[in-house]
Amino acid sequence: MGEFCMPSLGADMVSGKLVEWMVPPGTHVRRGDIVAAVETQKGLFEIEIFEEGIMGEPLVQPGQEVPVGTVLAMITPVEGAAEDEAASETDTAAPAAEQAEAEQPPMETESKDPAESAPPASSQRIAASPSARRLAAELGVDLATVQGSGPHGVIQRIDVEQAGQQQSAEQTPAAAPPSPAPASPEPVSQAKGKPAGEKTALQQDGMRQAIAAAMSRSNRDIPHYYLDTEIDMSRSLQWLEQKNLKLPIRERILPAVLLLKAVAKALRDVPELNGHWLDNRLQVKPDLHIGFALALRQGGLITPAIHHVDTLGLQELMQVMGDLIERTRAGRLRSSEMTDGTITMTNLGDRGVKTVYGVIYPPQVALVGFGRIQERPWAEGGMLAVRRCLTATLAADHRATDGHRGAQFLEALNRYLQLPEEL
Amino acid sequence: MTEQELKAIICAEIKKVAPECDPESLDPKENFREAFDIDSYSFLQILVGLNDKTGVEIPESDYTKLYTLAGMVAYLSARTT
Numbered sequence: 042m043g044e045f046c047m048p049s050l051g052a053d054m055v056s057g058k059l060v061e062w063m064v065p066p067g068t069h070v071r072r073g074d075i076v077a078a079v080e081t082q083k084g085l086f087e088i089e090i091f092e093e094g095i096m097g098e099p100l101v102q103p104g105q106e107v108p109v110g111t112v113l114a115m116i117t118p119v120e121g122a123a124e125d126e127a128a129s130e131t132d133t134a135a136p137a138a139e140q141a142e143a144e145q146p147p148m149e150t151e152s153k154d155p156a157e158s159a160p161p162a163s164s165q166r167i168a169a170s171p172s173a174r175r176l177a178a179e180l181g182v183d184l185a186t187v188q189g190s191g192p193h194g195v196i197q198r199i200d201v202e203q204a205g206q207q208q209s210a211e212q213t214p215a216a217a218p219p220s221p222a223p224a225s226p227e228p229v230s231q232a233k234g235k236p237a238g239e240k241t242a243l244q245q246d247g248m249r250q251a252i253a254a255a256m257s258r259s260n261r262d263i264p265h266y267y268l269d270t271e272i273d274m275s276r277s278l279q280w281l282e283q284k285n286l287k288l289p290i291r292e293r294i295l296p297a298v299l300l301l302k303a304v305a306k307a308l309r310d311v312p313e314l315n316g317h318w319l320d321n322r323l324q325v326k327p328d329l330h331i332g333f334a335l336a337l338r339q340g341g342l343i344t345p346a347i348h349h350v351d352t353l354g355l356q357e358l359m360q361v362m363g364d365l366i367e368r369t370r371a372g373r374l375r376s377s378e379m380t381d382g383t384i385t386m387t388n389l390g391d392r393g394v395k396t397v398y399g400v401i402y403p404p405q406v407a408l409v410g411f412g413r414i415q416e417r418p419w420a421e422g423g424m425l426a427v428r429r430c431l432t433a434t435l436a437a438d439h440r441a442t443d444g445h446r447g448a449q450f451l452e453a454l455n456r457y458l459q460l461p462e463e464l
Numbered sequence: 465m466t467e468q469e470l471k472a473i474i475c476a477e478i479k480k481v482a483p484e485c486d487p488e489s490l491d492p493k494e495n496f497r498e499a500f501d502i503d504s505y506s507f508l509q510i511l512v513g514l515n516d517k518t519g520v521e522i523p524e525s526d527y528t529k530l531y532t533l534a535g536m537v538a539y540l541s542a543r544t545t
Binding site: 282285286290291293295296297336338339362363366390391392 | 482483484501503504505508511512515521522523524525
């Protein structure tokens with residue numbers, strides 16, 4: 042039996058309001074299906090499910106606001122389903138104790154202080170995927186000592202694997218701290234410091250509050266370093282103009298798409314900038330999901346992720362970016378887009394800015410900023426010319442990388458932007 | 465198409481991407497992208513809309529002529545009549 046919980050859509054989310062169930066109980070849902078709409082301080086989001094099974098009766102009704110981690114509905118595995126996670130778990134007796142612990146009545150979760158139900162720190166209910174639970178039971182790993190790297194801190198199989206390796210390397214299981222104290226996640230301290238009476242104020246200016254919480258945490262915890270470089274965009278822009286000449290207006294590609302793709306390629310060369318800092322260590326992410334900073338017309342900022350940027354062609358990427366912008370405006374972003382970002386890109390060129398000094402969005406470890414494209418004097422080979430240039434900046438987490446690697450990233454970025462036909 | 469009709473079409477397209485704005489009351493010679501904070505994606509959407517409504521092809525090299533309402537009206541009017 043699986044649980045469908047209120048997800049954390051970012052480091053700054055404490056609770057969410059269930060707005061609508063998009064599938065009725067009894068529906069056979071598959072991984073990636075949109076099953077509910079949830080409203081947070083940052084707007085309305087479509088919530089995906091990451092498990093296959095039959096949707097149970099709603100435990101939370103539309104209109105109810107509940108803390109992150111609250112069980113919204115149970116998911117019953119499908120008989121004979123191919124998904125090994127859901128199917129085989131019921132056969133395994135070992136994690137039964139943990140299961141029982143996990144399946145406490147949802148009412149209790151609801152009435153709890155929001156701080157306690159923040160998944161990573163909760164000692165009562167540990168959020169973990171079924172296969173992670175199974176493996177933990179096999180390896181004898183205590184889930185309370187594992188820091189989850191999944192969406193809203195859910196413990197995944199790989200986290201247990203790593204914890205298991207560490208444990209066997211040490212040969213002293215007792216050395217593992219019984220409490221998750223060293224990795225106390227931020228949303229908890231935020232929630233603790235917030236008296237209930239302040240809730241109305243928080244709702245009134247929720248977006249601002251959410252940004253304030255995430256950025257304060259970033260500025261407090263992340264030792265940023267900044268690098269910038271001037272990039273000659275003339276070649277790329279000429280190439281793009283030639284390409285766009287042949288395209289009907291609705292298929293034309295914006296320069297921002299070149300920048301996105303070049304960032305993705307450069308991250309392949311310097312993967313340490315693409316990941317999360319969790320549990321006092323860098324977790325490099327194999328997939329490139331670039332958070333794309335979008336200013337909202339009503340004020341505020343949102344950074345939904347564009348998935349697998351490196352695998353998309355420029356035209357495809359333009360469509361995906363357009364779709365993301367439209368859905369951001371319409372309030373139809375998906376939960377995975379809010380949690381999957383592995384790095385953020387901010388393009389303030391349209392606003393006439395020359396240089397962006399970014400604040401990293403935790404738990405990410407880097408932010409790439411671009412200023413406006415403008416004609417500048419450019420000296421090369423003893424000659425002075427006028428070129429279309431932009432300033433690219435990297436704000437990076439010094440715990441995860443050093444300036445040398447950061448410099449290599451900007452160097453690679455520049456190199457890719459000189460070869461637009463290969464993007 | 466008359467200039468009045470064109471202006472109405474243009475204002476409607478601007479309002480699609482920037483619903484809170486009032487393009488009718490803006491000085492036609494003012495840069496509306498700056499006045500209404502229209503980013504390059506939204507600007508492209510406006511041009512796509514104008515292309516739909518008027519059939520006028522707008523090459524990228526002409527974009528700079530279309531940063532004001534007066535510029536847009538003149539550009540489209542010269543190509544629709």
